Amino acid sequence: TLSAFWIIALNSWMQTPAGFEMRDGVAHAVDWWAIVFNPSMPYRLVHMLLASGLTVSFLIAGLSALRHLRGDRSESMWKALRTGVFTAAILIPIQILAGDQHGLNTLEHQPQKIAAMEANWNTGPNVPLVLFALPDEAAKENRFEVAIPDGASLILRHGTDGVVPGLNDYPGNHPPVFPLFWSFRIMVGTGLLMLAVSWSAAFFLKRRHSLPRPLALLMVPMALSGWLATLAGWYTTEIGRQPWLVTGVLKTADAVGPVAGSHVALTLAIYLLLYLLLLIAYLGVLLHLALKAAKDGDSSPLPGVMKTAMSQPAAGE
Structure with a gap:
């Protein structure tokens, strides 16, 4: 946890830099408290710690489900299964809430990242939530789009008439849309599947003291779901920062060495x-x-x- 704190603090500063001033092209620290606890750091730290807990929980639950499928009914199997399932069932809704708050923080400090995550090209209200699309940056449009009307405005602004930033407001200064759009959806989609599986398993273990075979079969590959969601989340974070190495301070292209x-x-x-x-x-x-x-x-x-x-x-x- 201590190492995670400093890694997240550094990475968050690169996303939302604070507590420094530029003199002769060099960044000088003026407020270490503001540097460490920069605007996105608390949200990213909570999000990552919860992701780590969910990764372990689903790994335990998945391996226990595999033992269950092989006929193991020992007390150790049931204890491990219940520990993994109930821990995941508790953590996943907290993670969804933390992710929502992290998204609102990103909307405030990195609106171009949000625009790319949502594949939204034009700033305005009543922005749909795009479930599926093939974003085309050259044409500045989404191909084969499937969307929920007003969904993005409702989630990001908590109102259907909420204004959501568009990519056209950031020409040449926004991240690549296609990989960011899909990495974000892999993360969210995996998280929703984790919610459904953990709550279903918790229901059967609590009410019926058993685990149906189809659900146990699903839980085995879900052992790696936390890893997948976390990896997709980091892709979203790092691709979404481009073209900047330090947002608004140093571009990635300018940091390349000889x-x-x-x-x-x-x-x-x-x-x-x-x-x-x-x-x-x-x-x-x-x-x-x-x-x-x-x-x-x-x-x-x-x-x-x-x-x-x-x-x-x-x-x-």
């Missing part, structure tokens, strides 16, 4: 290889621990059973 492309490619390849090896090692250890826990749960009697067995006299006594 390094040969081949050197960058080699370094990137080495980093990717190292992270791939770490991922393989992590998944291997995780799988080993999960299988060991499942085996121990199957082979070891429950404490109450062990106590009863030990209290009974052996044959011939």
